[in-house]
Amino acid sequence: MQEHELNERKWYLATKVLTSGLNADEQAEWEALKNDLAFQQEFTLVEKYWLKMDGLPYQQINAEKDWKLVWDTIRQQVPVREQRTAIPWLRYAAVFLVCMAISFFIGARFSGILSNSDNTAQLTTIEAPAGSKTYVTLPDSSHVWLNAKSKITFNKDFGAENRHLRLEGEAFFDVVKMKVPFRVETPLYTVAVLGTAFNIKAYSDDDRATTTLVRGLINIERTTKAGKTEVTPLKPNEKLIASRTSNRGAAFAGEYTFQVERGVDAAMETAWKDGWLSVQGESLNELAKKIERLYDIKINFQDEELQRYRYTGRLRQLSLEQVLKALSLTSPIEFTIAEKTVTLRENQSTKSKYNSLQVP
Missing domain, CATH: 2.60.120.1440 (Jelly Rolls)
Known part of the structure; x- marks a missing residue:
């Protein structure tokens, strides 16, 4: 797993610790993270301000303003000499914290x-x-x-x-x-x-x-x-x-x-x-809509016939490229990614293997 994906997973677990709780598998992952001292220091700081979020103006929500308030508060607690290494993941934590705190305290008020x-x-x-x-x-x-x-x-x-x-x-x-x-x-x-x-x-x-x-x-x-x-x-x-x-x-x-x-x-x-991309007999056209929402991208079909292939199963929501690679292993597709646009086309060399998967 790439470094940025590993850190996203850490903060996904951290968010569940602060809100809905962990299941058995996630609890085992969380226990293993206790050896990551740098992450634990960041989490301790985030947890501290999670418990002190009453001062945010939740009736009039301004996500940008609220994020800046949380981020500025956290940044003040980090020595300047440490900010170069701490900022990327504290920033991620602050964004996650604002999103979750806004949701939680709206409910409380x-x-x-x-x-x-x-x-x-x-x-x-x-x-x-x-x-x-x-x-x-x-x-x-x-x-x-x-x-x-x-x-x-x-x-x-x-x-x-x-x-x-x-x-x-x-x-x-x-x-x-x-x-x-x-x-x-x-x-x-x-x-x-x-x-x-x-x-x-x-x-x-x-x-x-x-x-x-x-x-x-x-x-x-x-x-x-x-x-x-x-x-x-x-x-x-x-x-x-x-x-x-x-x-x-x-x-x-x-x-x-x-x-x-x-x-x-x-x-x-x-x-x-719980972080899974699941499908049950859905067409690639339907699955593409899920992927578009999940990754905030646009998917174009170079070959419309691809939209008819169906899928059943579930896949951990990893990076966009990893999800598309997994699809290319189970259906005759090739893909290119250009910024926030994905183009899907048929893989002619493997197409004959998957004809039975098409919609009748």
Whole structure:
């Protein structure tokens, strides 16, 4: 693993230590890092300021301003003679700290229901831009992991009396059980729960939206063309799939069909939040969209036939080049990377080996 990827992995683990906690495998990695004295010194400093983040202006979020505040504070604690070597990873830590602290303390400050009234100016939006993911603790102590290019929006009164938010993109929710329903609104339907864990994927540039239940029970509510409310219950390891059947127009426009798939691998569906790139019978065209969001790039197909190849499996989210090399070992593709653009083309010498993998 290259040095910069190793350091990114260290700070990924550090962030989970400060927020959602480590699983067994990650805990073993963390224990091994205790021998890395330089990293431990940086982490100790970051942890110190993580616990003192109450002074940031979270109701009016300014990521650049907040980052500078955290970075300037950390820099003051590092002797000038050490800054040349410390700055790259302290900078990374500071950026990670601001993103996570903004998410956490927004959750600690607000409580209520989302509305379209005059309170619009008091809506809070938490966003994971392309190329990143964000973890959030909401005011009711529910946990949310936002995938790349996703965001949630809720009113300043979100909390004990009403729990209603909007989602654009993909998120995994681990909801604390309360008498008040937790409602997630998407452009196609609303997911209503009391206490459960589930994943919603509803990107505006996809032709389908999905909701997968990990545990508990959820109801998916949507309004039919006749104006009636239709409720679809889901049990663990079930997934609702909303597929567009008409030609694409505006985002979420056109006709959709709704079906429930049973016996799905919920762990694969939610593996992205733990640093995996997972696919289950998805075309390269669908996979390319995931890679674009994950690495904040644009993928062009020189040969459109490549879009038909399908993949199943999961891959650790390493560097972009490593992911593309892994794909080239399992399908007849070649690639070039020019700044933030990737071009995929067929590898004619290996094409005949993979014809069976194409969509019928």
